[in-house]
Amino acid sequence: MLIELAGVMGIGLYARQRLQQKKGRLAKVLTNSPPSIMPFMGDVRNQQLQEFSPGTLDGKSKEQALTDRNMTIALTSMGLAIAGKIIYAPLALLSLPGILYMTQYSVVHTYKNLLKDKKLTVDLLSAANKVFFLLNGYLALAGFSVALFSVNLKLLNKISNDSKKSIIDVFKQQQDSVWVVVNGIEREIAFTELQTGDVVVVGAGGTIPADGVICEGSAAIDQHILTGEFQPVEKGQGAEVFALTLVLSGKIYIQTHKTGQETTAAQIAKILNNTVSTKTDIQLRTQEMTDKTVLPTIVLCGMALPFLGLTGAIVIINSHFKYRATIASSIGVLNYLNTASHNGILMKDGHTFELLKSVDTVVFDKTGTLTEEQPRVARIHVSEGYSEHTVLRYAAAAEAKQSHPIARAILQYATDQQVELPEVEESAYKLGYGLTVSVEGQIIRVGSLRFLEQEGIPISESIRQVQAHCHAQGLPLVAVALADAVIGVIELEATIREGTKKYIDQLRERGITSMYIISGDHEAPTRKIAQELGIDHYFAETLPEQKAELIAKLQSEGKNICYIGDGINDSIALQQANVSISIRGASTVATDVAQIVLMDKTLQQLPYLFDMGQQFDGHIKKVVAAVVVPSLVSVGGAIFLHIGLLQSFLLPQLGLIAGVAMAMRPRIKHSRRT
CATH class of the missing domain: 3.40.50.1000 (HAD superfamily/HAD-like)
Known part of the structure; x- marks a missing residue:
């Protein structure tokens, strides 16, 4: 009987671990000792799982709930059977319903594996053991057997994918609200209320919420999340755009054609969910x-x-x-x-x-x-009569209030070069394929060469050569113009x-x-x-x-x-x-x-x-x-x-x-x- 009690204690360690889990979390918060690695559960892993699957730990799936219930029944039945053996015999009878329930559960597993799945599994041996023990009145041994069965299921459940969801949702990072044009007025609505045919407004730094066509405005758009292409794409009226891509600069009005689960991104998720x-x-x-x-x-x-x-x-x-x-x-x-x-x-x-x-x-x-998501400045090409410092100073001043990766790259480089930025006059701030600002009484335009051409600014042959080289290499360029002349271009590259x-x-x-x-x-x-x-x-x-x-x-x-x-x-x-x-x-x-x-x-x-x-x-x-x-x-x-x-x-x-x-x-x- 000491052997049986030793078995109870061994299996009971797992139950004890679960009962003390919450106390352990509180103790860790209240002490400054280094984090320990818990053998069955782990606060660090739980927090990580919670980050990627919010609600994973707040509620249990039906399978988890059933596994926990069965383990409780099995451990209780085993305890009663042991107590009946060494303390008070009638207590053993109280263990019988739980043991019978878990035994039939084991038999069902055996039936499913053997007859339905055509698999011979260890459940067959376990079921035979339990039936023999019950028929011969070995309730303590039967109780221990069902306890092993239940703990095994619980542990297998625990090492499976705790964060797996039935549906992969591409819009979990989408903002809760979007701006749409209603009767000529921009108003904010819930993302879930967005419908096909709505006109959505997205500015610099915003995420496009639906597939559609630009009906007004122009912008540089980062599509790498869908295409893997590093270089931003310039798009204007009539161009197609896709949900979850990022507007780097400009402001666009989008006639939505596909929303929610009909978007290109959601269709990729649908393929995954159906595979x-x-x-x-x-x-x-x-x-x-x-x-x-x-x-x-x-x-x-x-x-x-x-x-x-x-x-x-x-x-x-x-x-x-x-x-x-x-x-x-x-x-x-x-x-x-x-x-x-x-x-x-x-x-x-x-x-x-x-x-x-x-x-x-x-x-x-x-x-x-x-x-890295953020590129870096590889080189600054200047027009005759201008310095790299001047080009960088004006570009960084124009991009100072932008948050997209290219703006951050230019601002980081300006900081590294200890460039002091001039003030920008807010009243002259305009958005398009690029930026138009007033700095120290002069008009500065920063953006693509296409943007400068649209503004009527001539492009020199030397700058054209730089453009051709960078295009062949797949490298983005940011052009800088002072008044009506291009003073230089900033070449960017990916950062390993x-x-x-x-x-x-x-x-x-x-x-x-x-x-x-x-x-x-x-x-x-x-x-x-x-x-x-x-x-x-x-x-x-x-x-x-x-x-x-x-x-x-x-x-x-x-x-x-x-x-x-x-x-x-x-x-x-x-x-x-x-x-x-x-x-x-x-x-x-x-x-x-x-x-x-x-x-x-x-x-x-x-x-x-x-x-x-x-x-x-x-x-x-x-x-x-x-x-x-x-x-x-x-x-x-x-x-x-x-x-x-x-x-x-x-x-x-x-x-x-x-x-x-x-x-x-x-x-x-x-x-x-x-």
Whole structure:
């Protein structure tokens, strides 16, 4: 009976952890001690999941609620059965309804797996165990068996994708309200009230809420979230625009043609929602291995039955490790999940660790993943008689109140060059493809060369040559005019994320030498980025649907792909890849689809992530071995030494204790790095 109590205490640790969770959160807030890694749950991981799936932790799904209810019933029944055995016999009868309920639940699982899914699983052995114990009056053993069954289901539920939603919503980051023109007057309405045919008004820094056509105005628009193209696109009356793209400069009136779920962006999400991802059906390797041992165990029981009798055959079934290996390995997975979160990596699904080890090829999206959202000033080309300082001073003054990436790049460069900005006269401020402002009594125009041409300003041959060169390279230009003359142009280029070259080199050191870049941008800037990072293979000017096709093609060549992307245009490729990674701050669709999110907005943790994948594989093998070996000893004892039910119960529990102890090692080994 001491053995049974030890089993109760071991399983009870999990229940105790859940009961003390809220107290632990409060204690952490009230103390200044370093954060610890909790073995089953983790505040850091919970907070990360909440960020990407608000409400995930506020309510439970039907499956989660059922799992929790069943575990409560099972643990209570086990406690009553044990109490009835050692304290007051009638208490054991109170455990009977709960044990019977959980036993029929186990039988239903067996029926579904065996007859409907045509799968032989460990549920069959577990159900046979429970029925035998009940028929022979071993309520304590039956109670322990249903407790293992319920804890196993709870842990498997916990390591699944906690943030998975039934619907991917592209508009989660959309502002709650939009401005529309009603009877010639601009008024604000709720985003959900926007209808096809409405005329929407969007200014600089605003996000376009629907697909449509510009009916008035002009603007420079950043479409990289859909197309992956770095360079902004200038659009005027009659041009088509798309939801979720960003107006960098100008002000436009849009006749909406498609709203809500009819937009191009939403249609991409619809494809994702209607596509069954095989990654959601991945079974924990330990669970799969356990199921494969069921048939040999049944065959062995059948062979032993004539010699050992029914009890001897049940002893063999009882010796099987059943759910113990899955429980121990699940605890190991939870420790790795929480360790990853403490190191800035959100792993949505514990099964992903098992996929990381097989990755041999990493494919990067360029814009927003390898490069920063904000470009940098590469060079200032000046007209004769003007200096770079003068061009930069006027450009920065005009852009001072703009918030789009190009404006921020110019202002950052002016700050780095310690340029003192003059005051801008607000009364002369105009928006179009560019800006028109009054500075120190002079008219300054900043924008594209097309904008200056529309303003009637002549463009010199030298500036035309610069324009041709930058166009060929896919680099944006910002032109600056003083009065009626172009005084210079500012050449911009993508900025590689800090440390990216080092992190990619570290991946090579870990044996991942096959790398690709996929980009919707022009070939020249894509080729330049690839050369700077030492990546031999790249695909440029790629459409969103082509990205997924390229991933599938690489997979057909036998490659196991990890794809890293941040845009809506990457989402289908993210789902196609074996392992998918996005970056905090990426589009909501990308972070919804990705299995892994790098929380510090860089690729810094990428090498550590793959290290964890390699370590995880070896660690789980040790955990499983610790559980399985005592069970094998017990089976041998049943056949050759004719051990009884008590001994066949003891040895597997020792394996469970050893496996859990081994599974807890990451809590110490992978403490938060400083």
